[in-house]
Amino acid sequence: MLSPAIENFLKSVYELSQGSEKDWVSNAELAGMLKHSAAAITNMAKKLSSGKHPLVEHKPYSGTRLSPGGRRVALEVVRHHRLIELYLCEALGVPWDQVHEEAERLEHHISEDLEARMATALGHPEFDPHGAPIPTMDGQVFRRNSRSLDEVEPGSTVEIVEGSDHDPELLRYLGEHGLYPNTILSVVAREQFSNDLVVKVDQKEMRLGENATRYIRVA
């Protein structure tokens, strides 16, 4: 069994490489995401890139990327995380701004059997409560193409695909305004100097700051 420290490392490499469409991830990015020192990242990268079945490749001073085996592990952890998030929402009514933190711990401790039972109970869902795709057991990820809401030109009508799950504050705000995945939204105008967006959801107009629009992905 791999330790939580290792699973988190691999998950971070995966998530950061997703964000930027490049598979090499810098030391600094990993240190930032994992909230560890840069030295800790180097240590872990060296450790995981050596041995019989390396989980990552590590080019010194250049970066880290997942090996096929490391990707498998990362997707398993992400699958756990997102299934747990959805399960907590659906089955136990945990507010969607709290499920991330809970899943962050539990993802390392559920068995494959329990994972399978949750997936069955939920009807083998494809997306978590924030709209992120749940990887399948054989490692497929159905990613919908989307762009950030802050780059949408006024006049367009779009559908919310996904909201970042890392900031509970933001999630509470989105929830209060009905900004869930699959919600239809039209961009009315962009404010002159602030980058704020005026949007219309379900007949109601509201103004969203850049801190919100940057973390909402739409299609």
Added chain:
Amino acid sequence: MLSPAIENFLKSVYELSQGSEKDWVSNAELAGMLKHSAAAITNMAKKLSSGKHPLVEHKPYSGTRLSPGGRRVALEVVRHHRLIELYLCEALGVPWDQVHEEAERLEHHISEDLEARMATALGHPEFDPHGAPIPTMDGQVFRRNSRSLDEVEPGSTVEIVEGSDHDPELLRYLGEHGLYPNTILSVVAREQFSNDLVVKVDQKEMRLGENATRYIRVA
């Protein structure tokens, strides 16, 4: 937050002191239950008995017992464990011989909020799938008085109160024979030399070895 190592230590002190009706627990008993060396037990006992709010008392060469604070923590962990066991059985259909192992890991990682939601979903249950009482949030434990099935005299009719959850093998065996908590059972005879018991459950007679009867508690 207390580490899993500490939580497990306190839980073991609690469980061993329950078993023997004495609150002092020996080093060897703890080493056996936690599957650690005796030295590891001494270290942990010393660590937890020092500091501002000690969780245990430790009398060198004599034993360890819980402080009121340590008892609170132990009961919290036991509550988590038993609620999780029941939740997995009831809500997700995990076989009762597998829930212990799963709960053993998850008990250290659920929030108080999630604990409360599980308790609500289950209707604030009093007993886990093996018949063990689930401590209340304020630390009360409803213990039913019971004795081991292997000390019951032939001719008696008794009710199963609890089965040990530590051996999946035994639990599977009990499940196959319908020997669940609350089941009524009559002891027909005791075999001459083996200590095996002939019992009748739901019209069917069966013979139970000492390895089973010793771990079944009845009233």
Added chain:
DNA sequence: GAATATTTTTAATCTTGATTAAATATAGGT
């Protein structure tokens, strides 16, 4: 392209929670 700034790695160290082996205390039997 040299000087400086930034990033990464190395080296030494820390903490937690374990181990084994040796020393010491307690308990039992005659």
Added chain:
DNA sequence: ACCTATATTTAATCAAGATTAAAAATATTC
């Protein structure tokens, strides 16, 4: 009461996963 067996503690050590500070490599800027 003494000798022995058993249990416990001490001491030294280990491994994992972190840290800080210094050294080294890479990037940036003029």
